[in-house]
Amino acid sequence: MALLPLLKKRLGMSLFLPAHGRGRALPEEFKTLLRQRAGVWDLPELAEIGGPLETEGAVGQSQRDSASAMNADHCWYGVNGATGLLQAALLAVAQPGEAVLMPRNVHKSLIQACVLGDIKPLLYNVPYQTKQGHSVPPNHAWIQKVLAELPGNRGEIKAAVLVHPTYQGYANDPTEIIATLQEQGLSVLVDEAHGSHLAAAIDPDLPPSSLHCGADLVVHSLHKSAAGLAQTAVLWHQGQRVDPERVERCLGWIQTTSPSALLLASCESALQQLASPRGRRDLANRINEARLLKSRLIQSGVPLIDTQDPLRIVLHTGSAGISGVDADEWFIKNGLIAELPEPGTLTFCLGLSKHRDLHSKLTKAWNKLKQANQNQSAQTDFEAPPLPLVASPEVKLTTAWNAPNRVVTFEQSEGEVASELACPYPPGIPLLIPGERVDHARAVWLAKQSLLWSDVLPNAIKVMKI
Numbered sequence: 187m188a189l190l191p192l193l194k195k196r197l198g199m200s201l202f203l204p205a206h207g208r209g210r211a212l213p214e215e216f217k218t219l220l221r222q223r224a225g226v227w228d229l230p231e232l233a234e235i236g237g238p239l240e241t242e243g244a245v246g247q248s249q250r251d252s253a254s255a256m257n258a259d260h261c262w263y264g265v266n267g268a269t270g271l272l273q274a275a276l277l278a279v280a281q282p283g284e285a286v287l288m289p290r291n292v293h294k295s296l297i298q299a300c301v302l303g304d305i306k307p308l309l310y311n312v313p314y315q316t317k318q319g320h321s322v323p324p325n326h327a328w329i330q331k332v333l334a335e336l337p338g339n340r341g342e343i344k345a346a347v348l349v350h351p352t353y354q355g356y357a358n359d360p361t362e363i364i365a366t367l368q369e370q371g372l373s374v375l376v377d378e379a380h381g382s383h384l385a386a387a388i389d390p391d392l393p394p395s396s397l398h399c400g401a402d403l404v405v406h407s408l409h410k411s412a413a414g415l416a417q418t419a420v421l422w423h424q425g426q427r428v429d430p431e432r433v434e435r436c437l438g439w440i441q442t443t444s445p446s447a448l449l450l451a452s453c454e455s456a457l458q459q460l461a462s463p464r465g466r467r468d469l470a471n472r473i474n475e476a477r478l479l480k481s482r483l484i485q486s487g488v489p490l491i492d493t494q495d496p497l498r499i500v501l502h503t504g505s506a507g508i509s510g511v512d513a514d515e516w517f518i519k520n521g522l523i524a525e526l527p528e529p530g531t532l533t534f535c536l537g538l539s540k541h542r543d544l545h546s547k548l549t550k551a552w553n554k555l556k557q558a559n560q561n562q563s564a565q566t567d568f569e570a571p572p573l574p575l576v577a578s579p580e581v582k583l584t585t586a587w588n589a590p591n592r593v594v595t596f597e598q599s600e601g602e603v604a605s606e607l608a609c610p611y612p613p614g615i616p617l618l619i620p621g622e623r624v625d626h627a628r629a630v631w632l633a634k635q636s637l638l639w640s641d642v643l644p645n646a647i648k649v650m651k652i
């Protein structure tokens with residue numbers, strides 16, 4: 187038996203997702219349910235229970251209650267993560283052959299949905315922080331430049347996607363951007379996988395949830411940014427631009443016919459926790475503790491990158507010449523398990539549970555790591571991807587993905603058309619998508635990325651066989 191013992195194993199400090207911190211921050215009522223006789227809660231869609239697409243039954247009622255508590259028109263719980271709900275939402279806003287405007291830091295699930303639905307992604311660049319190698323959200327002026335750059339035939343573009351906040355917690359107020367996109371006749375789908383807690387609107391210094399900024403469809407990953415079990419998520423819908431019936435048809439197309447009652451109950455309890463006075467008080471406390479922790483870490487000389495989500499700690503390992511990927515191994519050995527290693531940073535997710543002595547453990551481990559690398563000098567700036575402001579793949583995604591292919595290295599990919607995603611995971615943001623032709627600058631850049639990401643991005647890509 188390989189897996190079962192691992193699930194019981196004591197690990198170091200869990201500074202990774204799910205955000206419930208190995209159960210500690212699960213809602214009390216849900217913990218009580220889990221303590222019942224093992225398995226009693228594993229039920230099918232009995233009439234009384236129902237499912238996310240059924241009006242009758244407890245799930246439908248729970249979804250209506252959650253939507254009303256959030257002032258949304260509808261919501262659907264999901265048991266295949268933000269991934270499943272983002273994919274259904276995208277299929278709902280564009281028909282085969284139509285186009286959707288998407289940021290370059292879009293999660294791979296949405297590109298995969300383009301293949302499923304024969305949808306054309308119009309990819310726009312987002313600002314890039316060269317010091318730490320991160321994409322950050324565009325502001326309104328940036329989006330106006332993107333819109334000015336769009337091809338003549340705007341009629342085929344049906345929707346726009348925003349990522350808010352990013353994995354590392356970068357976010358701004360998307361209200362003006364959403365309004366401008368909608369004025370252009372586009373419906374707006376926001377991937378708010380990392381921002382369920384923003385929807386609690388408990389702190390004026392946190393960025394607002396896009397749900398409160400007029401977005402048509404918003405997806406929350408409840409295990410990433412609320413106290414849901416892995417795979418739990420919710421899709422919110424509001425307004426007249428998107429037809430909720432079409433959303434339901436698309437959900438029915440790709441979701442399992444046997445959704446886990448336990449996961450659906452976890453969706454409900456994670457959302458109830460965000461809405462309850464106790465849950466909101468606990469969240470406010472975690473946020474205040476996180477802010478204090480960050481300022482103490484900075485005072486102790488630990489190099490942190492400032493993002494807008496207090497619950498993400500982004501360690502700038504590159505400032506000491508250390509890759510975040512290498513630093514991750516070191517921290518694991520020192521009992522601190524992070525979430526997102528990247529070439530220049532290592533992101534720890536504080537989640538919703540308390541962490542005792544984190545300041546001293548993190549400071550000690552970082553000082554030891556720095557000591558062991560004292561001869562290194564700070565990393566040089568990362569290169570932004572060499573891409574035009576807006577571009578779409580030369581070959582249809584569906585054609586490129588299904589085409590016979592051969593494997594080449596990135597150096598050899600110049601002039602070739604990609605047949606698959608090049609995508610380090612995490613964070614799951616594609617660097618190249620099927621159908622894109624690689625030019626010289628991109629081939630050189632991809633080869634460098636492969637060195638920077640080491641095993642997470644092997645130097646090999648399937649390209650279309652001609």
Ligand SMILES: Cc1ncc(COP(=O)(O)O)c(C=O)c1O
Nearest residue numbers: 266267268269293353377379407
């Ligand atoms: C920005 C973003 N969107 C969507 C997802 C997919 O979320 P899930 O793992 O809940 O399917 C991720 C996962 O890492 C993500 O980072």
